[in-house]
Amino acid sequence: MNTRAITIEDVKSGEVTQAVYEHPFIIRLCHWVNAVSLFVMVGSGLQIFRAFPSFGAKIPQKDLINWPRSLALGGWLGGALQWHLTFMWIYIATGLLYVGYQVFSGNYKQVLFVRRNIPGLWPMVRHYFLFGPKPPVREAYNPLQKHAYTSAIVLGGLSVLTGVAIWKPVQFSWLAWLMGGFHWARLSHFLIMWALLAFVFGHLVMVVLHGWNNFVSMLTGWKKQPEYRLE
Amino acid sequence: MSSPTDSRKFKSINRRELLKLTPVLGLGAFAIPKLQVPLLNAGLGFSDWASAKLFRSGHLAPTFADSDLTPFARFPINDYDVDDPGIDLDKWTLTVTGAVQKPGDYTLAQIQELPKVRQNTRHVCVEGWDVIGRFGGARLADFLKAIGADTTARFVAVECADDYYESLDMAAATHLQTLLCYEMYDQPLTREHGAPLRLQIPTKIGYKQAKYLTHLKVTSVLQRVGYWEDQGYSEFYGL
Numbered sequence: 001m002n003t004r005a006i007t008i009e010d011v012k013s014g015e016v017t018q019a020v021y022e023h024p025f026i027i028r029l030c031h032w033v034n035a036v037s038l039f040v041m042v043g044s045g046l047q048i049f050r051a052f053p054s055f056g057a058k059i060p061q062k063d064l065i066n067w068p069r070s071l072a073l074g075g076w077l078g079g080a081l082q083w084h085l086t087f088m089w090i091y092i093a094t095g096l097l098y099v100g101y102q103v104f105s106g107n108y109k110q111v112l113f114v115r116r117n118i119p120g121l122w123p124m125v126r127h128y129f130l131f132g133p134k135p136p137v138r139e140a141y142n143p144l145q146k147h148a149y150t151s152a153i154v155l156g157g158l159s160v161l162t163g164v165a166i167w168k169p170v171q172f173s174w175l176a177w178l179m180g181g182f183h184w185a186r187l188s189h190f191l192i193m194w195a196l197l198a199f200v201f202g203h204l205v206m207v208v209l210h211g212w213n214n215f216v217s218m219l220t221g222w223k224k225q226p227e228y229r230l231e
Numbered sequence: 232m233s234s235p236t237d238s239r240k241f242k243s244i245n246r247r248e249l250l251k252l253t254p255v256l257g258l259g260a261f262a263i264p265k266l267q268v269p270l271l272n273a274g275l276g277f278s279d280w281a282s283a284k285l286f287r288s289g290h291l292a293p294t295f296a297d298s299d300l301t302p303f304a305r306f307p308i309n310d311y312d313v314d315d316p317g318i319d320l321d322k323w324t325l326t327v328t329g330a331v332q333k334p335g336d337y338t339l340a341q342i343q344e345l346p347k348v349r350q351n352t353r354h355v356c357v358e359g360w361d362v363i364g365r366f367g368g369a370r371l372a373d374f375l376k377a378i379g380a381d382t383t384a385r386f387v388a389v390e391c392a393d394d395y396y397e398s399l400d401m402a403a404a405t406h407l408q409t410l411l412c413y414e415m416y417d418q419p420l421t422r423e424h425g426a427p428l429r430l431q432i433p434t435k436i437g438y439k440q441a442k443y444l445t446h447l448k449v450t451s452v453l454q455r456v457g458y459w460e461d462q463g464y465s466e467f468y469g470l
Contacts, residue, residue: 006236008237009235009236011237019241025248025251028252029251029252029255032252033255037258048359049359051358052356057360058305059305078463081357082274082275083271085278085465086274086278087274088278168469168470169355170292170433170434171290171470186359219249219252220246220248
């Protein structure tokens with residue numbers, strides 16, 4: 001583990017607490033830039049979708065859903081494409097920077113879901129959803145969190161690959177072909193967005209539940225009084 | 232473990248770490264109306280630049296079996312104005328100007344003398360739908376050769392009978408699958424599909440594939456790019 005832990009002595013009360021440096025600067029930077037760019041990509045993507053809100057034929061066209069303009073970004077198809085084609089570069093850049101940093105710094109070890117985390121999944125699910133007992137907290141991320149964050153990164157990668165397949169179905173015809181053609185790539189791109197939104201929803205609920213110190217850790221890197229102790 | 236840090240020092244460490252994130256606020260520039268338009272134009276321009284770099288002249292768009300074709304009746308008709316701009320097909324000519332050795336008016340018969348190409352390719356609309364159609368016509372590359380076009384010029388610009396206009400980068404114009412299309416599904420182009428002559432470009436988005444062609448110009452300088460492009464859509468939009 002490359003996590004740095006320090007003890008803090010309160011100047012007034014003399015109380016001693018622990019703080020752990022959980023999130024290196026690059027990770028925090030990528031997190032917040034990505035939060036903005038994901039918001040823009042989803043908003044503009046939904047506006048693009050409004051131009052043809054279907055995954056069937058054009059003739060006859062059967063709309064899947066009449067998505068309201070107020071819940072989309074860009075105002076019109078051309079405007080939404082401008083947002084989408086601008087922020088996709090930011091989205092991709094932060095994704096590459098994030099993954100690159102995690103790999104080269106070794107920081108990925110605290111969050112990457114691996115085989116030995118599998119046994120710990122069910123107790124966490126039981127605790128979160130079925131009022132089961134709380135498993136002991138030993139590190140920054142529990143097995144279910146690792147699973148969620150690792151999945152989100154995989155989904156992020158897939159969102160880019162499916163997006164490239166529908167943006168460049170000729171130059172990357174092999175990519176579109178792998179996804180079953182332009183049509184299926186477009187549907188996949190859409191479904192992956194909802195999967196990412198489901199992750200974001202769960203993530204935000206947990207941020208609220210875990211309180212202030214946890215939230216601040218993504219701003220400053222330091223988490224005061226973590227539930228686990230590092231010696 | 233080392234000796235405890237006092238809480239004031241910890242606060243200043245935290246403040247410093249928080250301040251490091253201030254560059255993120257730079258994204259707020261996109262929310263400022265005055266900066267938003269130039270920033271998004273720059274983003275779209277960068278995308279177009281990257282698209283041009285990704286384009287490979289020798290790479291062909293996928294072609295499809297006849298059994299994959301979208302039935303002709305279900306091939307959408309997207310026009311921006313009218314389904315039929317009222318061209319007199321008997322008197323129609325394509326007026327060629329610009330950096331060419333043989334400018335002038337070309338008849339459909341002259342264009343049809345060029346080798347005929349038939350291809351089943353995917354037509355992708357910027358709206359998100361796609362169909363597979365069967366197209367026939369002359370390679371634009373062959374026509375450019377026939378008119379003695381300077382292919383070192385940057386663009387081929389076209390104008391249409393319904394006031395629509397478009398332009399193509401020379402790489403796309405000389406691509407093997409780019410057609411001056413006068414047939415769909417082995418029949419002469421119908422009026423709704425752009426009779427007598429339209430562009431068919433499997434490596435470009437739908438709005439680049441102008442119908443009802445009347446003028447063609449080879450040039451390195453564009454006064455205007457295209458009907459949709461000049462309203463804010465991608466200028467390159469290669470697939």
